[in-house]
Amino acid sequence: MQAHLYPTRQTTLFLVFLILSSLPVLGTGCTSSEPTEYRQFSDQIDQKSQDTSPTEIVDSKSSVDSQQTQNAATTPETRSPPEIDKPKETSEEKILAQATSKQTVQKTETKVSEDKTLALVARKPNPKDRALTEQEKKELAALEPREVKLLIKNRTFQKTSPGDALRVSYDDIDLLKVLNMEPVTPNAPELMPQWLKNLDGARIRIRGFMYPPFQQTGNEFFMLARDNQICCFGKNPKIYDLFPVVMRDGVTTDYILNRPFDVVGTFHIKAESIDDELERIYMIDDAIVIDQK
Numbered sequence: 001m002q003a004h005l006y007p008t009r010q011t012t013l014f015l016v017f018l019i020l021s022s023l024p025v026l027g028t029g030c031t032s033s034e035p036t037e038y039r040q041f042s043d044q045i046d047q048k049s050q051d052t053s054p055t056e057i058v059d060s061k062s063s064v065d066s067q068q069t070q071n072a073a074t075t076p077e078t079r080s081p082p083e084i085d086k087p088k089e090t091s092e093e094k095i096l097a098q099a100t101s102k103q104t105v106q107k108t109e110t111k112v113s114e115d116k117t118l119a120l121v122a123r124k125p126n127p128k129d130r131a132l133t134e135q136e137k138k139e140l141a142a143l144e145p146r147e148v149k150l151l152i153k154n155r156t157f158q159k160t161s162p163g164d165a166l167r168v169s170y171d172d173i174d175l176l177k178v179l180n181m182e183p184v185t186p187n188a189p190e191l192m193p194q195w196l197k198n199l200d201g202a203r204i205r206i207r208g209f210m211y212p213p214f215q216q217t218g219n220e221f222f223m224l225a226r227d228n229q230i231c232c233f234g235k236n237p238k239i240y241d242l243f244p245v246v247m248r249d250g251v252t253t254d255y256i257l258n259r260p261f262d263v264v265g266t267f268h269i270k271a272e273s274i275d276d277e278l279e280r281i282y283m284i285d286d287a288i289v290i291d292q293k
Contacts, residue, residue: 146182148191155195157204165205165264170226172196173282175240184239186271186278200269204284208263210256211242217254221246224284228258239281246285253289262290 132140157166175181179191189197211223226241245263247253265287272280 146176146180148179148181150178150193151180152178153193155193157199160205162264163203165203166199168199168204168206168267170206170208170241173199173240174238175281176238184278184281186273188281189269189271192269197269199267202267203265204267205262205264205290206267206284207260209258209260213255215255218252219247219255220252222253222255224263239278243280243282243284245287246283248286248288251288256289256291259291261292264288264290 155172157168157172159165160167171177173196175184175188175192178193178196179188181188181191206224208224208226209228211225213219213222222245223242224245225237245265248265263284265284268283268285269281270283271278
């Protein structure tokens with residue numbers, strides 16, 4: 001039992017001999033190739049390591065990414081049709097295209113502005129498209145010349161002081177009421193009835209309002225108005241509703257504000273025109289003012 005566990009001297013010598021005899025065999029396996037072949041193999045390894053530099057690795061990665069992107073873009077669902085090569089535009093063609101586009105924009109803007117203008121005009125109501133009111137009918141009829149005809153055939157006047165002057169009112173000299181005349185024409189004196197013509201040169205007394213003169217006191221003449229409403233003080237009054245009054249020599253009058261008063265003077269019928277437009281048809285001169293407060 002002890003002889004098997006502990007080798008004998010012979011066994012030890014046999015193992016040493018076996019190890020020494022196997023050493024040449026191991027050396028032959030390691031040096032079977034020549035040194036030049038080993039150097040060439042190492043050179044190839046170095047060359048391959050140099051060729052695979054970091055730049056090429058990055059490029060290879062980018063190429064792989066781009067390839068993957070192209071493959072994804074050219075899938076059946078998102079693949080776009082092949083582009084057709086278009087001829088390159090010259091500089092002259094570009095300039096012409098730009099000018100044409102500008103003209104098109106300008107025409108479009110002009111058309112839009114015209115459409116806006118037309119739209120604004122279209123919103124304005126047209127009186128012809130609807131029925132006229134009674135007031136509009138009267139105003140429209142007033143613009144048309146009336147047929148002149150005698151409405152008052154005879155009229156008498158009472159005498160009053162001072163100097164037996166004839167009491168006359170604005171209704172007596174209203175040519176619309178007397179002759180149905182509108183507008184008043186320069187031949188109006190010829191068409192007046194005889195009782196109205198007889199007032200020419202007669203001394204009359206008439207009541208009215210003083211149209212605002214140029215000064216408060218010392219007025220030698222002024223305009224006598226039918227009333228103090230806007231028809232005489234804001235708008236153009238009728239020619240027989242506003243006429244001049246010239247005071248007697250050496251006599252003046254102060255401005256009488258918004259109060260009726262009487263004028264006594266010589267009445268004249270005379271149509272006077274300026275630039276073929278009738279300016280006045282009546283006037284009073286040698287006048288005095290009777291203001292009863």
